[in-house]
Every structure is written in C-alpha cells, then in structure tokens.
Amino acid sequence: MNCWCSYCFARPSHAYLDLSPGLDFETKIFAKTNAQDVLRRELAKSGYRVSPISLGINTDAYQPTERKLQLTRRIIEVLAEAKHPFSLITKNAxxxxxxxxxxxxxxxxxxxxxxxxxxLDNTLSSRLEPRASAPHSRLRAGKRLSEAGVPVGVMFAPVIPWVNDHELEAVLEAARDAGATAAGYVLLRLPHEVAPLFRDWLQMHLPDRAAHVMSTVQQLRGGKDYDSRFGQRLRGEGVYADLLARRFALASKRYGFEGRRHPPFDLTLFVRPRASSPQGELF
Structure with a gap:
C-alpha cells in the first residue's frame, strides 16, 4: 500500500491508469520490479551524460512495501557502483x-x-500522513545520517494555512538540532482530484476551520484551489505568501540555514556500468 498522505499531489497519477486517486491510490500500487535493471541499461548507454537524479519526488522512495521489495536499495546500489550523484527526499526512517x-x-x-x-505533532502527523514515520523518528534518522557524514536537509512541506503553518520555526529548530544543514519549504498543492479529497479530509478532521483553510488557499492561488504555474505553485502569491517567505527567511537566519548549501555533487567520478548480458562476463 501507499502512504496515505491526504494532500499528496501524486494521487492524480492513478487516474491515468483508470484508478481512483482516493481509495485505489491508498490500496493499489505498481511496483517496477526491474527498475534497477532499466537504470543500469540507461547509465550504460554511450550517449548518457551525468546529471544528478532525484528519488522520491512523485511518491516516497521508502513506501511500506520497500521493506520487502527493496527496490530503492537496489537502485542506490546501481548508483553507488556507477558513482552517480543523486538526491533523495523521504518521510520515512x-x-x-x-x-x-x-x-x-x-x-x-x-x-x-x-x-x-x-x-512535530504526532497526532496531526498520524492524521495527515498515515504510514509515514512519526516526526521524531524522521529527526532521529536524520541525526544518524548526519553523524555518518551524509548531507541532510529538511523540507517543511507542505505548509497548510491554519493547520501546521505555526510550526515553521519549531520544525527548522528541531531539524537544526538533528544535524540538518539546509532547509526549504513548499506550500500546499492541490492539483486535479486532490482538492476535493483534501476538502473531505478537512471536513472530517478539522471542520471548525475547513472554510478558513480553503479560503486562504484560494487567496494564495489567484482565487482557485490550485495554480500550476511554475513560479507560483511552490510559493503562492499575496499577503500570506509574502509573510510566510519573511518568516522562513528570519527562521533560516536564526537557526543557521541562511546562505548554506549542501556541497556540490562531484560529476567527475562516474563509471559507466556494463549493460547486463545473458552470456555473463568473460573478464
């Protein structure tokens, strides 16, 4: 099963497969069990040029089924063998x-x-993000990675007006204490079928503020539930968006994130893997 994040912008991808972005998204997944082989073939092509790969963008790279299938681990093994740079974002320890x-x-x-x-609220997290690791588990995992030398960052995402927006500073402080050295944020995104699903979630869990939340979301999105323009979809526009950006800038400065970046990737180490062959290797 997928993680059940009520706001997940990946839900509409199920509609392309004639499945519902609601219950089907939460109960039916498609595992690309040969992903590592496909990746190896692509990296082995003579025309391939190294460019960092991002994992976990549409859905989390560490879904519950990853414990059994280990697809993400196999992909990382191929990237490690080829010395290919990549980034990864996850909600799971x-x-x-x-x-x-x-x-x-x-x-x-x-x-x-x-x-x-x-x-950082376990109760809210369990309602918003069922099957994702609890916030303290993510922070603990981040600390372990950081102590092992892995560059770790935090994304305060999504920022939901009048639901979790008041926690921006607390999340950045907790992440700093756990070893994070970079930070960002993304506003709630409600493309296509996600908007009515999220409205239902608000009515079920936060009926007293549902109208206020959606009213503010629409103010951020030019009067609509969603604005897909590249320059607007992550940050929004208007007074609320400006205030949030200022808060983030101040918090970033206070907790040491301002102006900090992860070390640049090294693109020079890439070793083109050999494509798999049914005849095996002679040497």
Missing amino acids: LIERDLDLLAPMARERLVHVYFSITT
Whole structure:
C-alpha cells in the first residue's frame, strides 16, 4: 500500500491508469520490479551524460512495501557502483537501513538527503500522513545520517494555512538540532482530484476551520484551489505568501540555514556500468 498522505499531489497519477486517486491510490500500487535493471541499461548507454537524479519526488522512495521489495536499495546500489550523484527526499526512517550505501557515497560527494517534516505533532502527523514515520523518528534518522557524514536537509512541506503553518520555526529548530544543514519549504498543492479529497479530509478532521483553510488557499492561488504555474505553485502569491517567505527567511537566519548549501555533487567520478548480458562476463 501507499502512504496515505491526504494532500499528496501524486494521487492524480492513478487516474491515468483508470484508478481512483482516493481509495485505489491508498490500496493499489505498481511496483517496477526491474527498475534497477532499466537504470543500469540507461547509465550504460554511450550517449548518457551525468546529471544528478532525484528519488522520491512523485511518491516516497521508502513506501511500506520497500521493506520487502527493496527496490530503492537496489537502485542506490546501481548508483553507488556507477558513482552517480543523486538526491533523495523521504518521510520515512527506513532510509537508515541503507546507511551502509549512503555514507560511502557521501564521502565522495555523491548524495544529498532531505527529510520532509510537516509537523512535530504526532497526532496531526498520524492524521495527515498515515504510514509515514512519526516526526521524531524522521529527526532521529536524520541525526544518524548526519553523524555518518551524509548531507541532510529538511523540507517543511507542505505548509497548510491554519493547520501546521505555526510550526515553521519549531520544525527548522528541531531539524537544526538533528544535524540538518539546509532547509526549504513548499506550500500546499492541490492539483486535479486532490482538492476535493483534501476538502473531505478537512471536513472530517478539522471542520471548525475547513472554510478558513480553503479560503486562504484560494487567496494564495489567484482565487482557485490550485495554480500550476511554475513560479507560483511552490510559493503562492499575496499577503500570506509574502509573510510566510519573511518568516522562513528570519527562521533560516536564526537557526543557521541562511546562505548554506549542501556541497556540490562531484560529476567527475562516474563509471559507466556494463549493460547486463545473458552470456555473463568473460573478464
């Protein structure tokens, strides 16, 4: 099963498969069990040019089924073998399992890890993000990775007006204490079928403020539930968006994130892997 984040912008991808972005998204997944082989073939092509790869962008790279299938681990193994740089964002402490791969890659400037932390409130987290690791587990995992030399950052995401927005400073402080050296934030995004699903979630869990939340969301999105423009979809526009940006800038300065970046990736170490062959290797 998928993690059940009520706000997940990946939900509409199920609609492309004639499945519902609601219950089907939460109960049916498609595992690309040959992903590591496909990746190896792509990296082995003579025309391939190294560019950092991002894992966990559409859905989390550490879904519950990863404990059994280990697809993310196998992908990282291919990247490690090829000395190929990548970044990863997750809500799950299962990433600690792969520290034996991540730490050596970090020493060669080949990996960055971000933890998405929406709230420090366990009760709210369990309602917003069922099956994701509890906030304190993510912070503990981040600390372990950081202590092992892996560059760790935090994404306060998504920022939901009148739900978790008051926690921005607290999340950045907790992440700093756990070893994070970079920070960012992203506003709530409600594309396509996600908007009515999130409205239902608000009515179920926060009916007293549901109208206020959606009214503010629409103020941020030019009167709509969502604005897909690249320059607007992550930050929004208007008074609330400006105030949030100022708060983030002040908090970043206070907790030591201002102007800090993870070390740049090293693109010079790439070793083109050999494509898999049914005849095996002679040498």
